[in-house]
Amino acid sequence: MKDETRTQNPPRAGENLVLFDTLLRLGDDSLILGQRLSEWCGHAPSVEVDLSLANMGLDLIGQATHFLGAAGAAEGRGRDGDALAFRRDVLDFRNCWLVEQPNGDFAQTMARQFLFSTWQQMLFDRLTASTDATIAAIAAKAVKEVTYHAELAAEWVVRLGDGTEESRRRMAAGLDWMWRFIPELFEMDEIATEAAERGIGTDVTLFRADYDARIAAVLAEATLEAPKDQRPIVGGRRGHHSEHLGHILAPMQFLQRTYPDATW
């Protein structure tokens, strides 16, 4: 069976499709990583780390609230941010593969955070100039928080990489796991290209070299070698996800699916 036939909300023609999809990609990245980080709550190695992970998750879920609310408005079918977060299934999610990867150990979580937040900071920096006023406002608001995430994650990459034999082994393994999902962050498909042409989005390939340089600088400080390039895995932006996403959505969406519009 073709994926398209199973998708509840197949792409539609029209001007807002590009805006809708752009907002979903931004919102879903934040939502899924925010949900992933919340899994650490009460389990982190120390109370300070627990606070960091929960607070970063909170920032990300705040971003998702804004992006998905705007996506619902762009779509114009009466769905709000909650409906988009809680009543879509795996194939309708537009997040990248990196954010849905398992937490693993603390080093793996920080490797993922480092690669993602560094990219998100550079992306939001550029989106502050978006021709869409809502995207520009959310990006300008969130970029300060994301800068903090990127700094914190980079500090942990250095601390664990240039730490004990055990912490170094774990950080290297975490980076090795996450490395293959970097190319997807810089993919320009039809939607991304049109969004960039219209000024809603931005051409992510333009900051690939800067990104690589920043990652390399932190790895050098951490005395770690960059993992070998592996076969890239892409497809999240078109709804093709790893087996992990369904397991993230199950606990996240259970209540709203069982008791739609429940209030208390």
Next chain:
Amino acid sequence: MVAADHAGLRSLGKNEVVGRIRAVLEQVPDPEIPALSIVDLGIVRDVTPARVLLTPTYTGCPATLAIEAMVRIALDQSGFGDVGIETTLSPPWTTDWISAEGRAKLKAYGIAPPVPAGTRAVECPQCGSTATEEVSRFGSTPCKAQWRCRDCLEPFDLFKCH
């Protein structure tokens, strides 16, 4: 709280109405740092007789909804039930908007006020020493970091520069 007096309010000029609404807002505390009012915190962006414009501190700050609800109640109880509440993200809130009075209140409450980016000399709100160090980049709320004083040995919150 003043009982609603719509007839009385109607006879007031625009500036006077705005002044009274501001006075009501000055009585609304930040739910997570009750020593500060939302005016001290700098999140009241604009006031007209028709609406109050608020801005969130952090994107994911869970107090945002609580603040809106508290403002609604305060306005209703003071006879400003017709005054609407709007929120805006742009331009983004910064800790530069915390008033001088707000900074003094933070310090008296035991929270070090935000210091400009790059400044590492954070003054201990208990003893005034600058022999202080960061314990954790995040604290009990998104807007604070955990610090401690090497002189008086007390831990304290630092309001992060944002």
